[in-house]
Amino acid sequence: MDSKEKELYTAILIATLIIAAILLYFIFSIIWYQKKYRSLSKAKISAEITTLENERKRIASDLHDDVGPLLSAIKIQINHLDGQNEAEAALIRKSSKYIDDIIKRMREISNDLLPNVLIRKGLAAAIQDFLGKMNDSDSLKITFTCPQEQRVPANVEVNVYRIVQEIVHNTVKHAEATHLQIQLVIDEHMLRLASEDNGKGFDYKEMIAKNGGLGLLNLQSRAEVMGGEFDFTTEKSKGTRYLFEIPLKKSV
Known part of the structure; x- marks a missing residue:
């Protein structure tokens, strides 16, 4: 092998090593970015789920602790009303029944958002x-x-x-x-x-x-x-x- 062939061989070898190094760099970069993306994606999903569950918990608590007692108080006030005639008395009874239905539905919604039995049992x-x-x-x-x-x-x-x-x-x-x-x-x-x-x-x-x-x-x-x-x-x-x-x- 003469000097020119040696130089050509050396140049090819160096070029091959450089290309291999570049390819390895890109491969490891892609792997690193994929792992980073998965990590960030998992953290984002975790944050979204945590936010969602916290919001459900807050709404369920508001319905149970604030809206529920308020509706019950309104029902008590309505039931203390005296109708001047049968039509007014029937309207009072109907309004009281509507409030009962609202309270029942509100409890169902609150339970769907965060079941009490899950917390207690x-x-x-x-x-x-x-x-x-x-x-x-x-x-x-x-x-x-x-x-x-x-x-x-x-x-x-x-x-x-x-x-x-x-x-x-x-x-x-x-x-x-x-x-x-x-x-x-x-x-x-x-x-x-x-x-x-x-x-x-x-x-x-x-x-x-x-x-x-x-x-x-x-x-x-x-x-x-x-x-x-x-x-x-x-x-x-x-x-x-x-x-x-x-x-x-x-x-x-």
Whole structure:
């Protein structure tokens, strides 16, 4: 190999190393930015969910603590009125009945925003209460099992409760199922939530093309906020299965 060939070889080698270094730089940059984006995206989703739940809590508290007593006071005042004739007395009775209906509906809204049973008795009891109401009002038969009931951190209880609501609503709205099974298993280190329906299932790619898979994204976001994992399997005419695994931190 003469000197010119050596120079050419050296130049090619240097050029190759430079190109390789540039490619590696871009590859590592892309990986770094992807990790950074995921981190920022997760933080943004977490902040949005926290803001949403705090707003729900505030509205529920306002309805329960402020609006409720005010309506009750108005009802008492109305009931103390004496109608001058039967028409006025009937109007008073009707107004009192309207206020009763408003108070009842307001309590339902407040409970939907933040169920009292979730605060007082915990996740399993709140899910059982919610599913009991769904079983009363829909043709879908829902069975729920929880071998061991125990309290978990409040943010986990709220997010898992919302996940159950999302699964049930999606099943009622889209699955055309007659049976939905939900199981909640809690141990010292892990919370596992599994569900399975006998509905029509769905085509994942088709669903993404139609509406972007918003329901699945909501479930995924809730799981990620808790540092957990989410998986699902579905086939047309063979139902849908969801699995959530949420790590539980030991209390100090």
